[in-house]
Amino acid sequence: MNILVQGLHGRGHDIRVVRSGTSWYIKEKSPHYTSVTVTLPEGLTMESEDFLALFLKKMLEIRRGKGSLQAFIAKNIDFSGHSKVHREMCQMVRTMFEDPQLMKQLQDAQFDLVLTDPAFAGGVLLARYLKLPMVFNVRWVPSWEAHFTFAPSPISYIPIIGSEFSDQMDLIERAQNMVYYFVRLYVEKIVINPHYDALCARYFGPGVDLYSLLHSADIWLMRVNFVFEFPRPTMPNVVYIGGFQCKPAKPLPLDLEEFMESSGEHRVIVMSLGTLVKGLPSELTDKIAYAFSQLPQKVIWRHLGERPSSLGNNTLLIKWLPQNDLLGHPKTRAFEAHGGTNGIYEAIYHGVPIVGIPLLFDQFDNLLRLQVRGAAKVLEVTTLSSQDFLEALQEVLEKPSYQTNMKRLSRLQHDQPIKPMDSALFWIEYVIRNKGAAHLRTESYRMPWYSYYCVDVVAVLLSAVLLFCMTIVGLLRLCCRACKKRKIKHE
Structure with missing residues (x-):
């Protein structure tokens, strides 16, 4: 994110970076941005180095002691079950929303857009509160890889991250991939999203949840490209910027x-x-x-x-x-x-x-x-x-x-027509110039699942075929009865 911030600053943009008071990797002082530091309630330790060290130790123990399927389920349920960082992110957002002076300061600044990484979705909620266009610097949403949120993702050839499968899976691997998909779906719907959905219900009213907010993003700047990623379906408002941070080597010390x-x-x-x-x-x-x-x-x-x-x-x-x-x-x-x-x-x-x-x-x-x-x-x-x-x-x-x-x-x-960094900056400024990019955004997420998968269409067609068959059978039976009556009269 800091690389994009530097690029935007170099093009004359004024940038505010919201950070927690305990952040160890987002510095409070920078020549490229002005920080807005949120003081968290006592006891919250977001973004702790010690947390990551302990998490690494636990994940190595799980991986050492279990097979791939068991390990996948264990590390997803265990980490997401605690959901420490998501709870604390929601607490940070709640602290901001309950600070009228801070929120007035942000509203009075009249920003053009919110640039955020939705892996921890505080920035998504803030963008909604401020009613601003939103650009994601993304590979992850809170529960899984972002493509599964915005693009068709057939699990027959698109491996779930964590499965360690390629895009060429045999029958057993596809079966496992389906299990992994439902584990991730459980984590999303039951474990993680409720933290954010509770805030949505409190501050934005009915009909708004994290899923709908993610889909309201104008542009998704994906930090991969298809030199690296397996080919897969995508959407018009997705811009692939894999390698945007790369540059020619400078002389060494x-x-x-x-x-x-x-x-x-x-x-x-x-x-x-x-x-x-x-x-x-x-x-x-x-x-x-x-x-x-x-x-x-x-x-x-x-x-x-x-x-x-x-x-x-x-x-x-x-x-x-x-x-x-x-x-x-x-x-x-x-x-x-x-x-x-x-x-x-x-x-x-x-x-x-x-x-x-x-x-x-x-x-x-x-x-x-x-x-x-x-x-x-x-x-x-x-x-x-x-x-x-x-x-x-x-x-x-x-x-x-x-x-x-x-x-x-x-x-x-x-071998690309536009450098990934230039593409990222162009699309951020595109959203600023046009006050959003809603014309690139699909509304398919508003459809109920039975409409999205045409289950209702199939049901209507099958009903029509069944009705047609029943009508034909009925007519044939009437014809047979009529023929039988004529035969009896004739005799």
Whole structure:
């Protein structure tokens, strides 16, 4: 979101960013925006780093102890059952709505639109309250991947995120995919949406719920594209901006440049597990460090935990790294990643094959998409050994197909008529200029399910056929009776 904010600021827009007082990743001070900080009631700890660390630990335990179907159900029901962040998001919104001074300040500002990520839907409710057009920077809605909210999504060939299936499923996989779909539907209807629907009923009156508010968005800026995503149906008000954050590499700091150049012909492996997770368990980092030490390549590893005891002389640990610039460096040969969308698109942009260790959320499915295309090797974190990791690295480094396939994806990513960032900014400003984009928005969500799936049409047609058949049968019986009476009279 910050990348879009910077782009909009660079085009002269005045931006206000609403944040909670406990936010650790949305900074209060910025040259690109003015923050509106909401002080939460005591005891609320939204967006906590410790929460994510505990969540990672729990999800690894679930994945280690159960099969794929059991694990999927357990992690969805468990996490959503607590629904901590959604409850606290609703509390934040309630705190804002009950502050007349704050709401008057926001209304008097006469904003042009609300740009929000609907994964936690506070911004959706705020847009409705302020009666403003709405643009989503999106991949997720509160319960699942956003396509399932706004586009036809046949589960026969569209895998549910979390299933770890491709778009070519056999009978058993399609059956499992259907189970996953109904689990997600349960989470949406019973577990998550009621938090938001209660606020809708309180502040917006009858007939308004989270589902209808999501559908009222003017433009959906989807953070994927079909270089990465499996082909699927979509809608006119969806703009695909996958890789919008990618850009050419800048020169590295002198110390990193010297390290890269010192790698010689073997070159460098870059490792990063993202910014949301503080670190992996020490027994796992020791296995990874030992595998790295067996390679002739040098390694730059973004690492925040304890220094691994098996760390080799070829590995440089740093707390922060310029990931895009490292991936774009000619000495970079492979990327060891957790499978977050941003990192995957940067790897595609620069044509660097991936060894993946997915940990949370959509990371398993993201890496699967690259593995299906032959551009990544994916490992299971709960059973990972040093030998497994070493062999995966050697396979990606030594087998030319990984490099070839990723370079092909990179060419496709670059071969676009409009840069994804320019497309995103255009459509945001399009909504501002036209005060919305309702002409691109479907109203199909207002239809009852039996109308949407034409169950009523089928019922009418079947009734007509049945009536026709009954009429024919009745006429035939009358004819037979008439013929019989004539025969009796004749005799």
